[in-house]
Amino acid sequence: NLYLVLFQxxxxxxxxxxxxxxxxxxxxxxxxxxxVLKQESHYYEHFYHQMEPMVHYIPFKQDLSDLIKKLEWAKNHDAEAQRISKNAQQLALDHLLPKEVFCYHVVLFQEYAKRLTKPPKIVQGMEHVPQPKNKPLCSCPSTTEKVERDEL
Incomplete structure (x- = not known):
């Protein structure tokens, strides 16, 4: 629920x-x-490779065993915590606005299309959606950089 997130x-x-x-x-x-205090995890999203611990967030162990210690660190190092917060805000502005997320999906689907072994099958009820002409293709170098994880 977006309202709950905004409230928090x-x-x-x-x-x-x-x-x-x-x-x-x-x-x-x-x-x-x-x-942001972020749990260490084996799950990831497409932008995680752009984040650095103690630069964009404060990491804590997956089992939460050091969460209180990390909260206390943040309380006792307010200036550093605020710097981390400002870095995170800038990362969100640079890479997580709708245009950047859309560009990521464009690149994702282009790469997916390259991996298809046969043409898609058109079944009854599908509708052809023509693509706009004379519009520039999405170019988003930040989403096409090579990353360590294969996100496709």
Whole structure:
């Protein structure tokens, strides 16, 4: 619920914990004014390779065993925590606005199309959606950089 996420953004410390997948609210938290404490996780989203621990967020162990210690660190190092928060806000502005997310999906589907082994099958009820002509193709170098993980 977006309202709940916006309500929570008023807090100085934002804790991001995964569920059965990566927590979808992380981009909202990064864009907020609080510092994000992010759980270490094997889940990831397309932008995680652009984030650095202690630069864009404060990491804590997956089992939460050091979460209180990390919160205390943030409280005792307010200037550093605010710097991390500002870095996270800038990352969100540079890479997580709708245009950048759209560009990521354009690149994703282009790469997916290259991997198809046979043409898609058109079945009854499908509708052809013509593509606009004379419009520039999406170019987004930040989303086409080589990353360590294969996200396709």
């Amino acid at each position: 953004l008023q807090y100085k410390y934002q804790i991001n914990i995964d569920g059965t997948v990566a927590a979808y609210r992380l981009p909202y938290l990064l864009a907020g004014s609080g510092v």
